[in-house]
Amino acid sequence: SLKPGERAVAIEVKAASMVGGFIGPGDFVDVMLTYKMSVRTDDNDPDVANTIQMNLQKTATETILQNIKVLAVD
Numbered sequence: 001s002l003k004p005g006e007r008a009v010a011i012e013v014k015a016a017s018m019v020g021g022f023i024g025p026g027d028f029v030d031v032m033l034t035y036k037m038s039v040r041t042d043d044n045d046p047d048v049a050n051t052i053q054m055n056l057q058k059t060a061t062e063t064i065l066q067n068i069k070v071l072a073v074d
Contacts, residue, residue: 002071008071011031023070023073024070024073025070025071025072025073026069026070027069027070028067028068028069028070029067029068029070030063030065030066030067030068031063031064031065031066031068032061032062032063032064033061033062033064034059034060034061035059035060035061036058036059036060037056037058037059037060038056039052039056
């Protein structure tokens, strides 16, 4: 249950990414965001496109919340 001043949010998580069901109410977790950064250009130079692809179009992960209590699953 929540104490005064606390907040709860719902986050949709696929079963395959929930550590095989090992996370349950009362556990504490970190919430991480994984995304793919992309850069677009109107430049038709293949060298520019290759440089962007090799250096700027990468997948990144950031921890956005730490030590968050799980209230419920499913």
